[in-house]
Amino acid sequence: MRAYGFTAVGGPEHEAFLDVPEPVAGAGELLVRVLAAGVNPGDRRLREGAHGVEPPAVLGREVAGTVVALGPGTAGFAVGDEVFGGCPGMVGGWAPLARVTASFAAHRPVGVSSVDAAVLPVAAGTAHDALTGLDLPAGATLVVNGAGGGVGVAVVQLAAARGLRVVGVASPAKHDLLRRFGTVPVAYGTGVLDRVRAAAPSGVDAVFDLVGGAALRTVASLVGDRSRLRSVADKPLVAELGGADVARDRSTAVLAELARLVAAGGLDPHVTRVVGFDDARAALAAVERGHEAGKVVLEIG
Numbered sequence: 001m002r003a004y005g006f007t008a009v010g011g012p013e014h015e016a017f018l019d020v021p022e023p024v025a026g027a028g029e030l031l032v033r034v035l036a037a038g039v040n041p042g043d044r045r046l047r048e049g050a051h052g053v054e055p056p057a058v059l060g061r062e063v064a065g066t067v068v069a070l071g072p073g074t075a076g077f078a079v080g081d082e083v084f085g086g087c088p089g090m091v092g093g094w095a096p097l098a099r100v101t102a103s104f105a106a107h108r109p110v111g112v113s114s115v116d117a118a119v120l121p122v123a124a125g126t127a128h129d130a131l132t133g134l135d136l137p138a139g140a141t142l143v144v145n146g147a148g149g150g151v152g153v154a155v156v157q158l159a160a161a162r163g164l165r166v167v168g169v170a171s172p173a174k175h176d177l178l179r180r181f182g183t184v185p186v187a188y189g190t191g192v193l194d195r196v197r198a199a200a201p202s203g204v205d206a207v208f209d210l211v212g213g214a215a216l217r218t219v220a221s222l223v224g225d226r227s228r229l230r231s232v233a234d235k236p237l238v239a240e241l242g243g244a245d246v247a248r249d250r251s252t253a254v255l256a257e258l259a260r261l262v263a264a265g266g267l268d269p270h271v272t273r274v275v276g277f278d279d280a281r282a283a284l285a286a287v288e289r290g291h292e293a294g295k296v297v298l299e300i301g
């Protein structure tokens, strides 16, 4: 089977199409013929050794496709079902056949394309879980740092649906998009704190960071109560600042809810680039640059 992965830990020079055996679904897993797969910053992190996955390994952590086999003890799905979900160990999705964790998979509703479904587990799933963890009341003000990215665009929409006021920190190129989702956009860089305070005169109740580093350190000062600070971009720094990572709920229930929202027009997965499998290298390179206009998807089937 021809899959896309990496042959050594490090930079993109180690990426390659690999000839690997067809996977077999283990206990609690689905074997899926992949139609589409999401591309995420986490794929770069994996290639750089962040998760301790030994090369050679196949990249790709989220897919949509058709169930072709069920592992032992797997309930709730049948061969032929159209599904989407996350891959065990966050590997293996960029291939014609992939294993998917059944407890982190859901049926793809009619009206939701495989391209849109493929990007829900990581970006929208993380956005959902961040909001659940923060548990802010309607009318509270949330600042999203990196609001124009994959997780950011999902979180601003889900936050608006919960009745939150959202201030989104993003480059000016993303401001019109954010306004369409009911977010007040502000530019990052020098003076960002003044711009956020002007956009949120009654104060900031929580900050969700998707950038990390110095940008996280700056926006953290907007919340005195650091239990209201979250980051999935820089786990050591957010812990140092008294905030927290997002506790993920990788469940069928969350994925089903997100797909229902997409089908009802309440969540736009905002896929802006669909790339053929042969161009997997370019797809990851685009995400790695960190300023894509929206989600990037590999079309594999």
Ligand SMILES: NC(=O)c1ccc[n+]([C@@H]2O[C@H](COP(=O)([O-])OP(=O)(O)OC[C@H]3O[C@@H](n4cnc5c(N)ncnc54)[C@H](OP(=O)(O)O)[C@@H]3O)[C@@H](O)[C@H]2O)c1
Pocket (backbone or CB within 6 Å): 040, 041, 042, 045, 122, 123, 126, 145, 146, 147, 148, 149, 150, 151, 152, 169, 170, 171, 172, 174, 188, 189, 210, 211, 215, 232, 233, 234, 246, 248, 287, 290, 291, 292
């Ligand atoms: N569960 C998890 O642990 C988990 C899950 C998903 C994502 N993540 C992590 O979360 C981060 C974001 O993921 P993503 O998929 O949303 O990435 P993405 O689509 O690449 O978005 C990152 C965004 O950061 C913005 N940005 C860059 N520098 C900035 C600055 N100084 N101030 C404010 N915004 C800035 C970029 O905006 P402009 O284009 O406007 O410059 C871009 O839209 C990544 O580090 C990823 O690895 C973790």
